Amino acid sequence: MTAEAAPTASRNTLWLGVALGLLLAQIVILHLMGRIPICECGYIKLFEPGANTPGNSQHLSDWYTPSHIIHGFLFYGLGWLLFRRQPLFARLSFAVLIEAAWELAENSPMVIDRYRTATMALGYTGDSILNSGMDTVFMALGFFFAARMPVWVTVALAIAFELLTLFVIRDNLTLNVLMLVWPVEAIKVWQAGL
Structure with a gap:
């Protein structure tokens, strides 16, 4: 290892430790x-195939996993815009901080109630700890994918994920955010299959 590579490896190890510490927190x-x-x-x-089942958001992955991978794409882009001179693992720590904060908010009584009233997730009770932790892991996988792939590949995959989940479960990241922020009754009825 060269003299220049040692500080870089040490910084990467430090930032990876920060990211893992945030996941543990x-x-x-x-x-x-x-x-x-x-x-x-x-x-x-390994995978819960039902979107409106008691097992949704309880296992290792589910139909909302692609949304968390897209979070990783988005957080990689945000980190690149804000901290492009920082090491990749520092930007990963930033992404894990955002994802972990969302996971904690998403599992608060206020947001769980919001999901139940404003979205198709009528029986949603929150995530298991396993599922929530895996959501952050899948976000990190999306982050590393975006770091390695050309932008057009990442964008194409995000669109494919959105269309796939829209087709299979009538929900995706875009609709999830829309329905949390500005619920549209017609979309809620369509999502319910009525």
Whole structure:
């Protein structure tokens, strides 16, 4: 290792530690908030195929996982705009901070109630700690994907994810944000399949 590479490796290790520390803090805070560790069903699935089932947001992944990967794309772009001179792992820590903050907010009683009243998630009770932690991991995977791929590939994949989940579950990141911020009754009815 050259003399110049040693400080870079050391900084990357430090920032990776910060990112992992933020993920650990997210998990501990969710536990202190009373979130369940895993699905109340007592087992762990790799993928929960139902969007409006008790297992949604309880297992390793579900139909909302593509939204968290897109978060990673977006947070990579934001980090590049704001901190492009900082190391990649410093920008990752910034992305994990945003995602962890969202995961904590998303699992607060206020936001859970908002999901129940304004979106198609009528029976939503919040994420299991496992699912929430994996949402942050999938965001990080999206972040690294965006860091390695040309912008057009990342944008194309984001559009494909949005269209796929729109087709399969009548929901996606765009509709999720819209319905949380500015609920549209016609969209809610369509999402419910009525």
